[in-house]
Amino acid sequence: MSVWGGLDPGRAVEGLQRQLAQGEISHAWLLSGPSGAGKGAVADAMAAALNCLDQPLRGCSKCSPCRRVLSRAHPDVHRVVPEGSVIAVDAIRDGVVPEATRSPFEGRYKVFVLEQAELMNEAAQSSLLKTLEEPQPDTVFILLSHAEEEILETIRSRCRIVRLEPTSERHLVALLEREGASAETALTAARLSEGDAGAARRLAFDASVGERRSLWLSIPRRLRAATDAIDAASEILDQARAAGAAQKRVQAQETRALADVIGEGRGTGTARNALALRHRREQRHAEEAVLGEALGTLAAFYRDVVAVRRGSSASVANLDRIDELQEWTRSSVSDGALLCAVERLIVARAALLSNANVLLALEAALAEVTRLTQPHEHFSESVW
Structure with a gap:
């Protein structure tokens, strides 16, 4: 199966695949579409196709470059993610711009994927624009956005725009x-x-994702007092830090590979500093992804309780937890309280990305959820 095999074969994706295969490579692309449109997966497929060894510009999914790009471990594919609720100018000026002037480390193309590109502040967008105005022939930018109108028109005009639709459940x-x-x-x-x-x-x-999900889904039945919220917050933060540490171990291989190529002499500091800066951002992103995963899983669980209670089984996500969801429907916790808990978790998920004291924010959110989802007097002992 090619790198495109897992994508919903809509007209936009098919057109993009055809353009690359025919060598129609723009130096800048804007993938626009709502959440669930698979923008990140499409960007991964593009980056893999651009650097594929066995089927250049098509993407075989099996060669070493394809596999490393798809696992997000290729040294020539750089991802820029928001820090908090913004992509600040230093991420572009100090990270992207100097790196974009260098030749690819080992691949045919150096690829920059900017997630939630609409969150670049004005200074960051202006800095990026200067690079887009003088593109390197072996550098490709892929901007991802669900709100393209918030990106400067001068940037959009330099991008080939591809508008994606949500991937179907089927x-x-x-x-x-x-x-x-x-x-x-x-x-x-x-x-x-x-x-x-x-x-x-x-x-x-992914077994580790499944293990974390089991941990997240054990939290609702354990939230009986404020101290339980504190314990659960610590568990979530521990898992986030473990994800950051795992990312750091993967990055150590890239650091060693760079040292093998450029050596230890003078003139190598810029490349090393750029790599270290990117690694720090990637570690933070790995931690933030787990924090968001935890709160998103909890929100989905409480939302499912309401859906089951109302007979809307077609919208239930946690199908493998249907017995537990049905047990919750027999509790005295109202739909309104459950939906308030969902809203509190969603707000906390967004706020965590810009909160300096993550543990305190987690504790506050889970304490509120604990209050909202009491009392539990109608639960059977089997749930606990």
Whole structure:
């Protein structure tokens, strides 16, 4: 299967695949679409195709460059993510701009993927614009956005724009079943991923993601007092830090590889500093992803309780927890309280990214959820 095989084959994706295969390579692309449109997965496929050894510009998915790009471990594919609620100017000026002037480390193309590009502040966008005005022939920028109108027109005019639609649940389920997932696992992963093929695969096949999900889903039945909220917050933060440490171990291989190529002499400091800066941002992103995963999983669980209670089974995501969800429907906790808990978790998820004291923010959010989801007097002992 090619790198495009897991993507919903809509006209936009098919057109993009055809353009690359024919060598129509723009130095800048803007992938626009709502959450669940698979923008990140499409960007991964593009970066892999650009650097594929066996099927250049098509992407075989099996060669070493393809596999490393798809696992987000290729030294020539750089991801820029928001820090908090913004992509600040230093991320572009000090990270992207100098790196974009250098030749690829080992691949054919150096690729920069800017996630949530609309969150670049004005100074960051102006800094990026200068680079886009004088592009290097072996450098490609891929901007991802669900609000393209918030990106400067001068930047948009220099990008080839591809507008994507959300990936269908049916397509994701079929994809996961072809790759070996059971029908229940495939449907659960498809719904929980909200149309993101990469997230769906991780939910279906990555044991560590499954273990974390089990931990997150054990939290609702344990939230009986403020001290339980404190304990749960610590567990979530510990898991986030573990993800950052795991990312750091992967990055150590890239650091060693860079040292093997450029040596230890004078003139190598700039490259080393740029790599260290990118690594710090990637570690923070790995931690933030787990924090968001935890709060998103909890929000989905409480939302599912309301859906089951109202008979809306078609919208239930946690299908493998249906017995537990039905047990919750028999509690005295009102739909209104549950939906307030969902809203509190969603707000906390967004606020955490710009909160300096993550533990305190987690504790406050979970303490509020604990208050909202009491009392539990109608639960059977089996739930606890």
